[in-house]
Amino acid sequence: MEKILGIDYGKSKIGLALSDRLLKIAMPYKIIKNQGIKIVIRELKKICEQENVTQIILGQPSQLTNNNQQIIMEIEKFFKETKKILKIPIDFESERMTTKIAKTLLKGSKIKDDDSVAAMIILQDFLDRK
Secondary structure (H helix, E strand, O other), rough: EEEEEEEEEEOOOEEEEEEOOOOOOEEEEEEEEOOOOOHHHHHHHHHHHOEEEEEEEEEEEOOOOOOOHHHHHHHHHHHHHHHHOOOOOOEEOOOOOHHHHHHHOOOOOOOHHHHHHHHHHHHHHHHHHO
């Protein structure tokens, strides 16, 4: 059965989340190091094949400021290259406040994996609207 992959793209780390098979619930999956676009796409291709991913939801910063202008350009490049190589539909979902929400959810927890939790929030927002 198909799954959807949520991605919280970052300059050093990329958080990943997967939907359940019913496409109702998002769960944190893992974090991969951002070691360059080719290496990341190769890792994503393996994950998509192993997990039967048929769609990707990519977090998109919602505010254009000087601070995140560079990351927006990186995300656009990542989007184009990933779509071209993986040939899987990719849609954007706002990532407004997802890292802050993830940190709040994990406060007091031993888990420090806020990037995959942020990806989970991005993916869950998408699933809730479906």
